[in-house]
Amino acid sequence: QNPSEMDALCPSPPGPSRPQRNYERIGGRTGTSFFQTLIHLLKGNIGTGLLGLPLAVKNAGLVVGPISLLVMGIIAVHCMKLLVKCSHHLSAKVNRQSLTYGEAVQYGMENVPWLRRHSQWGKRTVNLFLIITQLGFCCVYFVFLSDNVKQVVEAANATTFSCQMNYTNQTEILVPSFDSRLYMLCFLPFLILLVFVRNLRYLAPLSLVANVVMTASLITFVDVIIPDDVFFLTLLFYYPLFFGTAIFAFEGIGVVLPLENKMQRPQTFTLVLYLGMGIVTFLYISLGTIGYMCFGERIGGSITLNLPNCWMYQSVKLLYSFGIFITFALQFYVPAEILIPPAVARVSERWETAVDLLLRTILVIFTCALAVMIPELDLVISLVGSVSSSFLALIFPPVLEILAFHTEGVSPMVTIKNIVISLVGLIGFLTGTYIAIVEIVARNALKHKEALSSFVVQ
Template sequence: MSSRDSDSKEPLLRPPAGNPHQGDGDIQNKEVAVIVEHQCTNLQSLMNLMKANIGTGLLGLPYAVQHAGLLLGPLSLIVMSVICISCMYQLVKTAKRLCRQLGEEKLDYADVAGLSMDHGGIQCFHGYGYIGRFVVNTFLMITQLGFCCIYFIFMAENIQQIYQEYYTHGVPDTKIFILMLFVPVMLICFIKNLDELAPLSILAIALTIVGIFIIYGFFIVKLIHKDPRTYVLVQTNLTTNYPYFFGSAIYAFEGIGVILPLEIKMKSPDDFTFVLILGMVLVTMLYTSMGFLGYFTFGNAVAETITLALPDGLFYEVVKLMFVAAIFVTYAVQFYVPAYLIWPFLKKRLPERYHDVGNYVFRASLVFLTLVLAVSIPQLANVITLIGAFSSSALAIILPPLFEEIVRCRDGYRGWHVIRLVKNIVIFTIGFVGMGLGTFVAIQNIVKDY
């Protein structure tokens, strides 16, 4: 019996795919009906994909490039972009391959982990798929909830800076502004379906695009005026600075956690590869140019997020508020993943009459947890690096090539299979080394700055 057939090892993320009349009967029929009812068009999926990747990570890239250098930083971003897009595509391909082999309809990240181990080509992993599910679900929850903590800090710091422009004395601590955001964030997280979030995501994308154009315009003005600035092409102390850059940069690729949930929700899943490649190519171009121009414009005086480096005045206050509003929506998109992971597990343990109330209480409690964590360590740049290095690198770089090799190793290694193996080993090694060094440097900085 595989782990999917065992009640003690069933995945948290979704009801098992396949025949809706198997398993939990009426409960599973309702879950399948929800999946069919709330589906996203290609445009909605593209908007959610881009909104999940364009957030605080993008705005922090100039500060990240500072830790690598004006030359090394953008080049590294391009390489990391290619690796991350490749790993996202690997994850989708591995999921589809397992669906064909096992007769499944839809798989999520945790299912890919569990089924790869239970049915892959490495016999000693068979029967331990529940461990793979647990590892992926744990990293997903750490990553997505970490993103949400960072969003609290980002919104609070920008609102605090605007407040300081009008009230110079007795400015409340960042923690106070984080607490003030709890109720509105909780209310938007009561929206349960991605397709219902899509209109807000489109609005957030519009606000982000306008804000980004204004920032690029500001870059051009500063460069034309040739304001004095200092920068380096390649940082000298790379043993300390480059792991910090790695964590911040890999954090920017925030979307790995929503890749398969978005694919599951699509009306036309066969179009997802096109949506993925189109969205991520646009994101890559944005990342590289933002990192380069932001650091080149401000030099070593760049702030931990580019919005905090913008000048005073009503115009730029509005720009900051636009990004706050966009990140506010992104919180709900990223929050969807941990809620999607945990709620079905809790739902089965509640009487049906408490499902609606329980869902709202659960969502409010999860938002409160991220708020507590944000208040505990309100260090934006350091928390970004920590979450990026520790959990984002595992999900985005380390695990996808590992699962692909577990599934495909039974094909043997001849010709292109050898090239694929070498490529996956290189990607895995980069992710593993970056994870270790980046996590160490981030924790060291948090302790130092606390």
């Protein structure tokens, strides 16, 4: 079965001895409880994307942004529910205990006669986008770690115990240090060592600490004073950047089926999904709106980059960075378990460990190289969200429902609804990817121009 980062932290106990249908799933008596599943669902959706939402609201405007986040949250939850519904239907049809995302798409395509020959490509396509998404998250983590730690180091001499918000919207840089790319290279060996831990159950205690730290760091924001440079509406040109960042934040569709499969009482998963995603959506709208209202047009790619110079807020950056550092291993787990086992199976037993570690090293170096090439946190988030998250979260689930219930007949209204959702995802993918690439090229050109001007002056 296709892996998920949740497989390591809440592994499946041995399943029933015979295929079972309906809600007799893998978890059984030793599965996860309602509360445990809720915590895992929250963890699967709350990451660096949350901290980029104030900038997303800036790109959409203070009126359109929160409304769009609410609409996108409703659509994302609906697509998650569709995925679970289709998985139940298809697993009963093929007499399987459970299905992964890729297998659901594969069996859905087998349900349509003229697609049956190509059904394996459905699974491969989902795997490809899972790999792109998770490695994209890893690239974002490199940029996030370098930007935040760099800012803490450069402002260390000016950091005080006074945490009064001055609304200059950026931590003052007093002692310029290395380029952020060098910070990424400093993190590289430590992240390589981290992913050498193949059984992530050993990281479970650190993951719990990371969850607590990341949650605690979100409650440190202060009073809201709306600056003069807050815009209630913004240019339509920047809306695709909002879409990419927002859909990146709703990153948890990949953990929905593994969590549902491992519950003690999977029939309660719908309540877990609605409750958990309701909390997530409320948190996204609140932090995105309040963050933009606090810092205005100078909001950074991560709201942590705007916090003032005091030790409490600098510790918040370091604590959240620690949480992201540990979470890197969880995000890396999915592409590693898809790509590495087939390669290891081709070598002799004495070389298996060496090849496994070598491939893990190469993958981490690859993600670091991509981050070094595009060290712009906000644009990397928007690009990853537009390219891959839009397919997994918005395009595939509605199409899967049409395929899964093809033989039973799908009503015209359901078909129209699914086509509309998929078109929204496709348009967001095309426009978001284009605008993100245009902005990346423009910023790189501006940096080269500034560097050249500085060199000429010297």
